Amino acid sequence: MEQPPSPPPRTILGKYQLTRFLGRGNFAKVYQAHSLLDGATVAVKAIDKSKTVDAAMEPRIVREIDAMRRLQHHPNILKIHEVLATKTKIYLIVDFAGGGDLCSKPPRRGRLPESLARRYFAQLVSALRFCHRHGVAHRDLKPQNLLLDAGGDLKVSDFGLSALPEHLQDGLLHTACGTPAYTAPEILRRVGYDGSKADAWSCGVILYVLLAGHLPFDDSNIPAMCRRISRRDFQFPPWISRAARSLIYQLLDPNPKTRIKLENVFDNAWFKNKNSARVNAEESVFESDLYNKCCDGYKLGMNAFDIISMSSGLDLRGLFETTSDKGRRWEKRFTSDKSVEAVEAKVKEVGLNLGFRVEVGKNGAIGLGKGKVALVVEVFEIVPQLLLVAVKVVDGGVEFEDLHWDDWRIGLQDVVLSWHHNHDNLVTLSH
Structure with missing residues (x-):
C-alpha cells in the first residue's frame, strides 16, 4: 500500500514538529517528529479518541502505556518519554527507531x-x-x-x-x-x-x-x-x-x-x-x-500516565485509571519547588505535631494514622525542581476532611507551590 504524503509541517502543542509519516499501528498513526525544546528526533503515536478509542481498543492502549511506564529504564525496550493530551487527541512520544524493524x-x-x-x-x-x-x-x-x-x-x-x-x-x-x-x-x-x-x-x-x-x-x-x-x-x-x-x-x-x-x-x-x-x-x-x-519508579520521575486523569477537561480517567485509582475515596495534590527530602521531612513533622503515627514504606511512601483515619503521602519528581505530592486518605476520608484537613493545609504551606484544582485543559509531563 502506498504511503500517504508527508503531512505539512505542524506542531503538537508547541513542543514537537511532525516531519514524516511513518505508518499506522494497531490504534494510532505514527510520525517522525522533531523536538522544539532540545532538537531530539522522536516518534509520535497519535491517537484520535473520537475515532479510535472504543471498548475493544481501550484496554490495549492502557496496557501499552502502563507496561512501557513500568519498563522504560531498560536500554532494549522502547522508551516512552511523555504523553500529551487534548480533548480529542492523545499523543505518545516515544523513542525514534531509525533502523526499522x-x-x-x-x-x-x-x-x-x-x-x-x-x-x-x-x-x-x-x-x-x-x-x-x-x-x-x-x-x-x-x-x-x-x-x-x-x-x-x-x-x-x-x-x-x-x-x-x-x-x-x-x-x-x-x-x-x-x-x-x-x-x-x-x-x-x-x-x-x-x-x-x-x-x-x-x-x-x-x-x-x-x-x-x-x-x-x-x-x-x-x-x-x-x-x-x-x-x-x-x-x-x-x-x-x-x-x-x-x-x-x-x-x-x-x-x-x-x-x-x-x-x-x-x-x-x-x-x-x-x-x-x-x-x-x-x-x-x-x-x-x-x-x-x-526501577520501581520512586524518585526517578513521575510519568504523565500517573497523573493525566487530573484534568477533568480531558475526561481521560476511564482510559488511564487503574483499579486502585477508581477505589480512591479522597485525595489532594500539590506541587512543590522544594527538595524531595524537604517535603518528606515536612510531612513527617506535620503528622507528628498533629498526633499521627508515621511510618515509611519500602517504596518511600509515608503512611500516617490517627484513630479511624489513615492516609498515604507520596512524593514524585515531575521534572527537576518540580515535585508532585499526593495526599491520599485510604480510610476515614470524611472525618479527615472535617477534622484534620485545615490543620494539614496550614502545616504544609511552607512547601506548597500550588494546590491542584483540576481546571487544566492540558496535561503534559516530561521525565
Missing part, C-alpha cells in the same frame, strides 16, 4: 549470520527477562515488534497485548492472543498459561526465523499449523549450527513445564563464545539490586 533488516540469503542473530537475540532476552521480573509478559513477540535504533541496537515495542500482574488468575493468564505463527501451543489450547514461558516459545520462533530466513511452522491452514506447533513438527536447515539448534529446540518445547526458561538462556552453549563476557557484563547491570530498586 527486524523484518526490514537486509538479510543474507534471507537470513542473518549467527554472530548478528546472537547479538539481537541476547538483547531481546535481556529485555524480556527485565519485563518478567517486573511482572509483565509481552505476548505478541515477532520481528515486526522488534525495532532497531540508529546504532543497530534492538528495542522491544508494541506492548498492546501485554499482561500485567493484575491480569493473573490463580497465578496464570487465560486470554488467547498474539500472532498464531509465533504463539505458544498452550495459548492455542486455550488453557491457563505462564506468560514468561509463552514469551520464551516466541523467542524460539524468532531465533529460528533470524537464522533460517523463514518460519518453522508456516501453513496457510491455521488448524494445520496449530497441529504442527503442538507436535514440534519442523526441520532445521543445514546451515544452522548444532549449538543454535539445541537452544531453539529447547525453546520450542510444546510442554511449558520442561521448556527452557529465558533466565537460563545465557548459560546455553550457543552463548559460550568470545562475546559471552560482553553479554554477561551487560546483563549484570540489570541483575543488581540497586538497579531493580531504582
Whole structure:
C-alpha cells in the first residue's frame, strides 16, 4: 500500500514538529517528529479518541502505556518519554527507531549470520527477562515488534497485548492472543498459561526465523499449523549450527513445564563464545539490586500516565485509571519547588505535631494514622525542581476532611507551590 504524503509541517502543542509519516499501528498513526525544546528526533503515536478509542481498543492502549511506564529504564525496550493530551487527541512520544524493524533488516540469503542473530537475540532476552521480573509478559513477540535504533541496537515495542500482574488468575493468564505463527501451543489450547514461558516459545520462533530466513511452522491452514506447533513438527536447515539448534529446540518445547526458561538462556552453549563476557557484563547491570530498586519508579520521575486523569477537561480517567485509582475515596495534590527530602521531612513533622503515627514504606511512601483515619503521602519528581505530592486518605476520608484537613493545609504551606484544582485543559509531563 502506498504511503500517504508527508503531512505539512505542524506542531503538537508547541513542543514537537511532525516531519514524516511513518505508518499506522494497531490504534494510532505514527510520525517522525522533531523536538522544539532540545532538537531530539522522536516518534509520535497519535491517537484520535473520537475515532479510535472504543471498548475493544481501550484496554490495549492502557496496557501499552502502563507496561512501557513500568519498563522504560531498560536500554532494549522502547522508551516512552511523555504523553500529551487534548480533548480529542492523545499523543505518545516515544523513542525514534531509525533502523526499522527486524523484518526490514537486509538479510543474507534471507537470513542473518549467527554472530548478528546472537547479538539481537541476547538483547531481546535481556529485555524480556527485565519485563518478567517486573511482572509483565509481552505476548505478541515477532520481528515486526522488534525495532532497531540508529546504532543497530534492538528495542522491544508494541506492548498492546501485554499482561500485567493484575491480569493473573490463580497465578496464570487465560486470554488467547498474539500472532498464531509465533504463539505458544498452550495459548492455542486455550488453557491457563505462564506468560514468561509463552514469551520464551516466541523467542524460539524468532531465533529460528533470524537464522533460517523463514518460519518453522508456516501453513496457510491455521488448524494445520496449530497441529504442527503442538507436535514440534519442523526441520532445521543445514546451515544452522548444532549449538543454535539445541537452544531453539529447547525453546520450542510444546510442554511449558520442561521448556527452557529465558533466565537460563545465557548459560546455553550457543552463548559460550568470545562475546559471552560482553553479554554477561551487560546483563549484570540489570541483575543488581540497586538497579531493580531504582526501577520501581520512586524518585526517578513521575510519568504523565500517573497523573493525566487530573484534568477533568480531558475526561481521560476511564482510559488511564487503574483499579486502585477508581477505589480512591479522597485525595489532594500539590506541587512543590522544594527538595524531595524537604517535603518528606515536612510531612513527617506535620503528622507528628498533629498526633499521627508515621511510618515509611519500602517504596518511600509515608503512611500516617490517627484513630479511624489513615492516609498515604507520596512524593514524585515531575521534572527537576518540580515535585508532585499526593495526599491520599485510604480510610476515614470524611472525618479527615472535617477534622484534620485545615490543620494539614496550614502545616504544609511552607512547601506548597500550588494546590491542584483540576481546571487544566492540558496535561503534559516530561521525565
